[in-house]
Structures are given as C-alpha cells and as structure tokens.
Amino acid sequence: MGKLELLQTLTGHKGIAWNVSWHPQGQVFASCGEDKMIKLWSKEGQEWTVKTVLVDGHQRTIREVAWSPCGNFLASASFDATTAIWDKKSGQFECNATLEGHENEVKSVAWSPSGQLLATCGRDKSVWVWEVAGEDEYECEAVLNAHNQDVKKVAWHPSLDILASASYDNTVKMYKEDSLDSDWSCIATLQSHESTVWSLAFDKTGERLATCSDDKTVKIWKEYKPDNQEGVIVSDRESVWKCVCTLSGYHTRCVYDITWCHKTGLIATACGDDIIRIFKEADDSDSNAPTFELVCTQLNAHSQDVNCVAWNPAGNEELLSCSDDGEIKIWKFSE
Amino acid sequence: MTKVADNVNPHIYEKESEREITLEEHDENVVDEFDEREIFDLIRNINDPEHPLTLEELRVVEEKNISVDNKENVVHVNFTPTIPHCSMATLIGLSIRVQLLRALPSRFKVTVEVSEGTHVSEHAVNKQLADKERVAAALENNNLVQIINQCVAM
Numbered sequence: 438m439g440k441l442e443l444l445q446t447l448t449g450h451k452g453i454a455w456n457v458s459w460h461p462q463g464q465v466f467a468s469c470g471e472d473k474m475i476k477l478w479s480k481e482g483q484e485w486t487v488k489t490v491l492v493d494g495h496q497r498t499i500r501e502v503a504w505s506p507c508g509n510f511l512a513s514a515s516f517d518a519t520t521a522i523w524d525k526k527s528g529q530f531e532c533n534a535t536l537e538g539h540e541n542e543v544k545s546v547a548w549s550p551s552g553q554l555l556a557t558c559g560r561d562k563s564v565w566v567w568e569v570a571g572e573d574e575y576e577c578e579a580v581l582n583a584h585n586q587d588v589k590k591v592a593w594h595p596s597l598d599i600l601a602s603a604s605y606d607n608t609v610k611m612y613k614e615d616s617l618d619s620d621w622s623c624i625a626t627l628q629s630h631e632s633t634v635w636s637l638a639f640d641k642t643g644e645r646l647a648t649c650s651d652d653k654t655v656k657i658w659k660e661y662k663p664d665n666q667e668g669v670i671v672s673d674r675e676s677v678w679k680c681v682c683t684l685s686g687y688h689t690r691c692v693y694d695i696t697w698c699h700k701t702g703l704i705a706t707a708c709g710d711d712i713i714r715i716f717k718e719a720d721d722s723d724s725n726a727p728t729f730e731l732v733c734t735q736l737n738a739h740s741q742d743v744n745c746v747a748w749n750p751a752g753n754e755e756l757l758s759c760s761d762d763g764e765i766k767i768w769k770f771s772e
Numbered sequence: 773m774t775k776v777a778d779n780v781n782p783h784i785y786e787k788e789s790e791r792e793i794t795l796e797e798h799d800e801n802v803v804d805e806f807d808e809r810e811i812f813d814l815i816r817n818i819n820d821p822e823h824p825l826t827l828e829e830l831r832v833v834e835e836k837n838i839s840v841d842n843k844e845n846v847v848h849v850n851f852t853p854t855i856p857h858c859s860m861a862t863l864i865g866l867s868i869r870v871q872l873l874r875a876l877p878s879r880f881k882v883t884v885e886v887s888e889g890t891h892v893s894e895h896a897v898n899k900q901l902a903d904k905e906r907v908a909a910a911l912e913n914n915n916l917v918q919i920i921n922q923c924v925a926m
Contacts, residue, residue: 453908471908497912500905516909542909560909589905605903633903651902690881691902709881741878742904761904762878 439715439733439772441756445485447765449476454759456501456745461508463751468765469499475513475523477530478765485767494521494532501545506552514546520557522575533573538565538580545590549598554578556600558588564602564612566621579621583610590636594643595699599624601646603634609648609658611678627658629680635692641699646678649692649706655716657682657727667725682727687714694745700752703770704729707743712736713758715770732772739764777822779855785831788816805842806876808835811849814875815868819923821860830854832864837887845879847872850887857892865901866910867923874924 452471459466465479465488475491495515503512511523511530520536520543540561547556555567555575564581586605593600600612609627614620632651639646646658659681661669671677690709697704704716715733722728739760749755754770791809796802812835816828827833837850849868853861869884876882884901886894900906910916 498908516912544905560906587906605899632899 439717439770441713441715441733441735441738441768441770444755444767444769447478447485447487447767448763449487450474450759450763450765452763453498453761454744454763454765455498457747457757457759457765458502458504458511459747459750459757460504461506461750463749463753463755466747466757467502467504467511468759469502469513470759470763471498473497473499473515475499475502475511477511489530491523491530491532494523495519497542500543503546503548505548506550510548510552512546512548512555514543514557514559516542518543518559520546520555522573534575536565536567536575538577539563542587544588547591547593547600549593549600550596551598554593554598556591556593556602558591558602560587562587562604564588564591564600564610566600566612579612579614581610581612581621581623583612583623583626584608589633592637592639595639595641596643599643601637601639603637603648605633607632607634607650607652609634609637609646624675625678627678627680629656629683630654633691636694638695638697638704640697640702647695647697647704649695651691653685653688653690653692655684655688655692655695655704655706656680657684657729659724659727681725682729684716684729684731687731688712690742693742696746696748696756698748698752698754699750701748701754703732703748703754705746705748705756707746707758709742711739711741711743711760713738713743713746713756713768733770735768738768739766778858778860779822782823782825782830782854784825784829787826787828788812788835806840806847806880808838808840811838811840811847811872815849815871818864818867818871819925821863821867821919821923827851827864827868833868845881846883847876847880848883848885850885852887852890856890861886861891861893861897862900863919863923865897866907867920869901869907870911870920871924 450470454470457468477489497516501514513521521532522534539559542560558564566578567575568578570576584604590603611625630650637648644660658678661677694707713735716729717732719728741761747757756768759765818827839848872882885898
C-alpha cells in the first residue's frame with residue numbers, strides 16, 4: 438500500500454480554490470479561484486511561498502490556469518467569459534492578451550504540446566481552438582459545437598495536435614485538423630459515462646485516456662488505430678476509442694478531477710467526498726482489459742470537496758491538490 | 773406585462789406549530805446534533821418566487837422529505853413543486869440550496885432534489901442543482917442573487 442505524506446498546507450485564497458497548475462519544470466505552480474486572483478508559488482528553502490499575486494485580470498471566478506509548454510506564458514480561464522494570457526516579458530507578470538468570444542463562463546484552457554495552439558471551452562457548449570499568431574496575438578482557428586451541453590474540460594494529446602473535451606452531456610469528444618482543408622472537426626465521441634464528465638487526462642503515450650465523472654466512476658479508454666491487430670473495426674481511417682476499464686465502487690461522490698503522471702504512470706483523483714485516491718496499473722495488466730489497483734486512499738485530504746489534483750511533471754511523486762475550503766496542499770507519494 | 777404565475781391557484785396548507793424546545797437542548801453539556809426538524813426550520817419560511825406564501829404553506833418542503841446524517845455529514849432535501857411543469861423548480865431548489873449553504877457548517881454535503889415523479893424535468897433540474905460549478909456561477913449573477921435573497925428573506 439502506498440502513502441501520501443502531507444508536505445505543506447497553503448492558505449491564501451478566499452472562497453473556493455478551483456485549480457492548481459504546475460509550471461513544466463515543476464519548481465513553480467499557479468493557483469486560482471473564486472477570489473479572482475492568481476497566485477504563483479515557489480520554494481524558499483523547504484517552504485512553498487507566494488511569490489506573485491496577479492489581480493485585476495478577471496471580473497469573476499478564475500476557473501483554471503495553464504502554463505504554456507515553454508513555461509513563459511500562463512493562461513487563465515474565467516467565468517467572466519474571457520481567457521487572459523500572462524507573461525513576464527517586461528520583467529514582471531502582466532496580462533498582454535485577452536481572448537474574447539465565449540458567450541459566458543470559460544471553464545477550461547489548455548496549450549497544445551507545441552505551444553502554438555490553445556483550446557478553451559465553456560458554458561456556451563463550444564470548444565474554441567486559438568492559434569498563436571504573433572507576439573501577444575491570438576487568432577481563432579475553429580469554433581467546435583459538437584457537444585450539446587456545457588463543456589467542462591479540454592486537454593491536448595501529449596505529442597500530437599489532437600484535442601479532447603469533456604462535457605455535461607456525459608460524453609467526451611476528440612478533434613483534429615483535417616490536413617487537406619485545415620478544418621477542425623470532431624473525430625470521435627466517447628460514450629459510456631452516465632453523468633457529467635468533469636475531467637480527463639491522457640497517459641504519456643496519448644494512446645490511452647482516463648476520464649472522471651459525476652457518475653462516481655473513472656474510465657480508461659484505449660485508442661484502436663486503423664488496421665489494429667486486435668481487429669477492432671474503424672471507419673473513415675479514424676481511430677476508435679473504446680472504454681477498456683471502469684473503476685467503480687471506489688468513489689462515493691462526484692469525481693472532479695483526474696491526473697495521470699507521465700513519469701510514474703500513477704493516476705490520482707479528486708473527489709467530492711473530500712478524498713484523494715491513487716491508482717496504479719497492475720504489473721500483469723492486459724492492455725485490452727487493464728487492471729488498476731487502488732494503492733492509496735487519503736481520507737479527509739481536505740475539509741471539503743477536492744477540486745483538482747496535479748502530479749509534478751518532474752516525476753518526483755509530488756502531488757498538488759486544492760479544495761472548496763480554499764486550501765492548497767502539497768503531498769508526497771511513496772509506495 | 774406582468775407574468776402570470778404557472779400555478780395561479782395553489783392549494784394552501786396549515787403551518788406546523790413551532791418547535792418545542794426540550795430541557796436537554798438547553799443543557800450546554802449535551803451535544804446537540806442537527807436533526808430533520810432543524811433543517812426544516814431553516815427552509816420552511818423561504819418564500820415562493822410566485823406567491824406571497826412560504827414553501828411550507830405550499831407543501832413544497834416537508835419535514836418527512838428531509839434526511840440528516842450527522843456522522844456522514846450528509847443532508848438530503850426533496851422538494852415538491854406544486855405542479856409538474858412548474859418553471860420555477862430550479863429557482864426554488866437553488867434558494868433551498870443557498871439557504872442551507874449559508875446556514876449549515878461547511879462540513880455538510882447538501883443534496884437538493886425534486887421529489888421523485890413530481891416534475892416533468894425532474895432529472896434535468898436535479899442535475900443542474902447538483903452541479904456546483906453552475907451553482908457557483910449562478911451565485912455570481914447579481915440579478916439572480918437578488919431574486920434568491922428575496923426568496924430566502926424571512
């Protein structure tokens with residue numbers, strides 16, 4: 438059995454802490470929440486402390502923050518219908534671009550692996566793809582209306598320009614750009630969850646996806662490419678995604694977030710029952726019907742719903758979490 | 773133009789008598805846990821958005837449709853719209869939820885749902901009320917908060 442050791446509890450956000458995001462090098466992270474503030478944290482000696490507070494970027498709750506792969510830009514998605522892009526070209530962090538277009542709440546933002554594309558999604562049921570067009574310039578590449586309810590989360594494939602989105606309509610959709618006419622379109626619909634899909638995370642290969650839902654389950658999906666050796670039928674030469682594993686009976690309330698470490702392969706979940714759970718794939722796991730074992734249950738990880746979990750990208754088994762109680766916690770996992 | 777209420781002539785019921793306070797409840801040394809009646813008292817006087825009547829008088833909320841588990845920190849409230857196509861169901865549910873969020877300790881997980889089989893959009897209303905992100909966004913809408921505050925003002 439594994440264990441989560443609490444390294445530090447960070448207070449500072451008023452109201453709900455919605456999201457935390459590691460800088461790609463894992464030495465800095467950003468947090469945001471109901472108080473419309475973004476805080477940047479780093480280590481001073483052994484202690485994590487606030488280094489910068491970004492205010493006045495948004496008029497309403499900041500739902501999510503995301504670092505660009507190069508680590509020079511930070512994007513923030515807000516209920517005020519805008520997405521702000523922050524950088525410190527001038528020496529200190531400033532908002533140098535604002536992406537407008539969503540009709541109301543923006544709920545998620547994510548940079549593509551190349552850093553050239555950005556995706557946003559929101560209450561207006563749409564997913565937007567933006568292209569970095571120049572210094573502080575972003576152009577809308579596509580508006581994707583594949584979902585029929587609000588879109589909760591967007592995430593990019595770890596190496597390709599393939600985008601996935603999770604929605605209140607209980608489905609996950611994937612999109613890519615057609616190389617011939619450069620039009621973005623939906624290439625797959627992943628249907629199996631019985632309620633809102635809140636979040637999703639690719640594994641390091643991008644050939645598997647983990648999703649979590651209000652139906653209290655986690656599902657693992659596998660990509661079957663054209664001409665796959667398992668004989669799964671695909672149409673139009675597009676991959677098919679199949680649910681190959683459902684983790685049910687573990688979570689007792691809505692699962693709000695999921696993170697899949699690209700270094701260790703561990704999956705962590707954030708749940709409305711105040712618990713953080715960690716799952717590990719079994720050594721003898723069959724790729725067409727994988728087995729994941731619950732290796733850690735951190736009861737009362739927070740005093741209220743856990744909203745977000747994030748593995749340190751450095752692969753040092755550090756985990757960040759934040760909660761409705763306004764707190765951020767840093768944990769260290771060990772087996 | 774004045775909007776006509778969905779249910780122009782609702783049935784009005786008697787109010788419950790006030791809660792009797794026991795000697796034990798006055799005793800500071802006895803742990804006094806939340807019970808169904810206490811939750812009921814928190815929400816019975818919420819005003820209906822369409823009538824000058826309380827949710828108790830319309831039997832939208834009843835003590836028998838409330839459950840509390842102090843050990844598990846769970847509160848469950850079922851409410852019953854006066855008619856199955858009541859367009860105010862979500863607003864009523866939101867008012868109940870907001871009142872309980874404001875009044876109860878944050879350790880409680882509050883679920884507010886339409887009583888089974890009493891509304892045409894029961895599932896959609898329940899899903900919306902359970903989505904805390906939508907509730908959080910709604911509570912940043914000043915117009916809506918004003919309307920809710922009028923409902924919960926007692």
